[in-house]
Amino acid sequence: MTYVRKWFHDLWNIFTQELRLIGRDNGVMLIFCFAGLVYPVLYNYIYRDGVVDDMSVAVVDLSHGSYSRRYVQKFDATRECAVAYDCVSMAEAEQLMKEQKVHGILYIPSDFDARLERGEQATLGTYADMSTFLYYKNMTIASNLVMLDEMPASKLVRYEDTRLYNPNISFTMFFIYMALMMILQQVMFYGSSTLAGTMREEGRSFAQLCGGHGVGRVVLGRGSAYFLIFLFLGAYGAVLVPYLFHLPQHADWWDLMILLAFFVADIVFFSFTWSSGITKRETVLVLLLFVSPIAVFLTGFTWPTENFPLVWRLVSYVFPTTFGCRAYMTLTQTGSLSAIAPEIEAMTIQTAVYYFLSCAAIFAENRLLKRKNTVLL
Numbered sequence: 001m002t003y004v005r006k007w008f009h010d011l012w013n014i015f016t017q018e019l020r021l022i023g024r025d026n027g028v029m030l031i032f033c034f035a036g037l038v039y040p041v042l043y044n045y046i047y048r049d050g051v052v053d054d055m056s057v058a059v060v061d062l063s064h065g066s067y068s069r070r071y072v073q074k075f076d077a078t079r080e081c082a083v084a085y086d087c088v089s090m091a092e093a094e095q096l097m098k099e100q101k102v103h104g105i106l107y108i109p110s111d112f113d114a115r116l117e118r119g120e121q122a123t124l125g126t127y128a129d130m131s132t133f134l135y136y137k138n139m140t141i142a143s144n145l146v147m148l149d150e151m152p153a154s155k156l157v158r159y160e161d162t163r164l165y166n167p168n169i170s171f172t173m174f175f176i177y178m179a180l181m182m183i184l185q186q187v188m189f190y191g192s193s194t195l196a197g198t199m200r201e202e203g204r205s206f207a208q209l210c211g212g213h214g215v216g217r218v219v220l221g222r223g224s225a226y227f228l229i230f231l232f233l234g235a236y237g238a239v240l241v242p243y244l245f246h247l248p249q250h251a252d253w254w255d256l257m258i259l260l261a262f263f264v265a266d267i268v269f270f271s272f273t274w275s276s277g278i279t280k281r282e283t284v285l286v287l288l289l290f291v292s293p294i295a296v297f298l299t300g301f302t303w304p305t306e307n308f309p310l311v312w313r314l315v316s317y318v319f320p321t322t323f324g325c326r327a328y329m330t331l332t333q334t335g336s337l338s339a340i341a342p343e344i345e346a347m348t349i350q351t352a353v354y355y356f357l358s359c360a361a362i363f364a365e366n367r368l369l370k371r372k373n374t375v376l377l
Helices: 003-024 026-046 066-077 090-098 112-117 133-149 171-201 206-211 215-244 253-275 283-298 310-316 321-334 337-376
Strands: 055-061 081-087 104-108 125-128
Touching: 003 026, 003 171, 003 215, 026 171, 026 215, 055 066, 055 090, 055 133, 066 081, 066 104, 066 112, 066 133, 081 090, 081 104, 081 133, 090 104, 104 133, 125 133, 171 215, 171 253, 171 283, 171 321, 215 253, 215 337, 253 321, 253 337, 283 310, 283 321, 321 337
Parallel strands: 055 081, 055 104
Antiparallel strands: 104 125
């Protein structure tokens, strides 16, 4: 048998062996099937609306002037909020919120009109029920829109509101696109790490495959099995599910599959690298609670990446989702592969780095196992 034929023969054997190991582990199959198939549908169902219109609000107007009345009228006219109660005190408004009759409070202090008449800066307060972020978003948007409209006609800067890709400012379009890619990374990492931890608990290791095969064949063979599984899960979660829930998709399915191919390859070798340190199955649950919030934050979903301190910006380069989530959102909104070229390049570099790191980790573990066996003998 020639070297090339033997190389592909070994690759195929490792590929099929990995699929059998995955299929025999009930915990891994539960993670892949439940989290990979159910979570995308669950998140889309929970956040299927993404927009709350005419949110009930209580107004506490202590100024009782022409400016405050006009402000309240315009506030009530916004799509986001509707004035349901006119209260005489904050205590009355707070009681209405406790009873869930309103989900927000607009507070106008007694000096509001007097300050504006003197040409001074006036302030007001907004309070929102934080049982969902959508209430806070509505209060903030409505109050800001009215303030911009109330600026003097002689203002130096003309304001125009142009929303290219998310005109309704839907929370779904901020969250779901990030969540769908984050699910793929987390499921891949926790599934492969669970399998790795189980094998090491039983005194086995993937590094033992290097005895008859090269390190590259072991990593690529195992990686091909996960690549096949997660390309399917990615197509299901990032292409089919958004279509079923009527999320805006300006990209062709082929372009989405190209993005998924780069992203899935990235998360596979990312998971291989970091799972090399997993020695117990239960360790994965601890990492789930610790790593997930950090990975979500570093995508830029909750805070602009431009405002990250340097140390956190460097940490963000560790996770494939930092680039994958950004690329997926940009591609679905613009429909252009050229728009995500920087993210594709970053994921390609990450894939190469993690491939060599995963090879190095298996090589080092194989050497340690050989040394340990030599000492025992």
